[in-house]
Amino acid sequence: MKVFIAVDMEGATGVVHNDQLMPEGRGYAAAQRLLTGDVNAVINGILSIDPTADIVVGDGHGIMRNILLDQLHPSARLVVGSAKPSNKPLCQLEGVQFGADVGMCIGYHTMAGTPGGLLAHTYVGSLIRELRLNGRPAGEVEVNAAVFGSYGVPLAMVSGNSELEQEIRSWNPSSVFVSTKQTLGPTAAICMTPSATQALLEKGAAKAIQDQSTWHRSPNRVTRIEVDTYRREQCQRAVLCEGIEQVGEMTFAAEAPTAADAFRLFWRACTMAMDEQAVWLS
Numbered sequence: 001m002k003v004f005i006a007v008d009m010e011g012a013t014g015v016v017h018n019d020q021l022m023p024e025g026r027g028y029a030a031a032q033r034l035l036t037g038d039v040n041a042v043i044n045g046i047l048s049i050d051p052t053a054d055i056v057v058g059d060g061h062g063i064m065r066n067i068l069l070d071q072l073h074p075s076a077r078l079v080v081g082s083a084k085p086s087n088k089p090l091c092q093l094e095g096v097q098f099g100a101d102v103g104m105c106i107g108y109h110t111m112a113g114t115p116g117g118l119l120a121h122t123y124v125g126s127l128i129r130e131l132r133l134n135g136r137p138a139g140e141v142e143v144n145a146a147v148f149g150s151y152g153v154p155l156a157m158v159s160g161n162s163e164l165e166q167e168i169r170s171w172n173p174s175s176v177f178v179s180t181k182q183t184l185g186p187t188a189a190i191c192m193t194p195s196a197t198q199a200l201l202e203k204g205a206a207k208a209i210q211d212q213s214t215w216h217r218s219p220n221r222v223t224r225i226e227v228d229t230y231r232r233e234q235c236q237r238a239v240l241c242e243g244i245e246q247v248g249e250m251t252f253a254a255e256a257p258t259a260a261d262a263f264r265l266f267w268r269a270c271t272m273a274m275d276e277q278a279v280w281l282s
């Protein structure tokens, strides 16, 4: 079985603050170890059911060089490097186009604007006030599930901050969900230790691989991604991207025959819309 694991960092074990999310932060090195531990636990769970599984891990947070390759389970391969469109037009899911039987989203968070959400945002915190997928507000996990769906890949498991469960259940009743911490507010949570969360992640991944009734299949269909930006100038820059439609003063849209194509267009527009060249995209 081929498994693609998309990995973010805000929903990893013990991560509650921006200080842990960027290389210049004091908590970053420790957070890299926590994140790598979470991913290894998921890999162990997959391998407990399918010892010959072909596993690709997509490092999908910020600079996208967070997971410690020398500590990653030797059965996995790692997609590393920045998400500029010339590198990774599918951003967190780059690599899935080479084929997968099942997908997972590990270490995730809720969408921008979620009341009390821990480190809540949608892709680019300074740019996206709200993202709508086919007319409904959506977070990164739902968008990724739609892109997985373009390639016929079901979403079997999600892990992250406790309030994310409610967000994903609004569109996905079946995927295994593992909470790594109980959210208290935007930068605080009641955290379990890595050994405790790793046991849950391993068990959850085993169930997700074994029990195909947990697999959520997003349809492969015409997809519209609409974005409200925080400022007019951001939207003005986004609509310079060929194929992007201006919907309002601060709203642009990407529409395409598949979610993957709509996503590539959306992501190119986002990288053009940012206020300055983001260091994490270099």
Ligand SMILES: [Zn+2]
Residues within 6 Å of the ligand: 008, 009, 010, 060, 061, 062
């Ligand atoms: Zn992130």
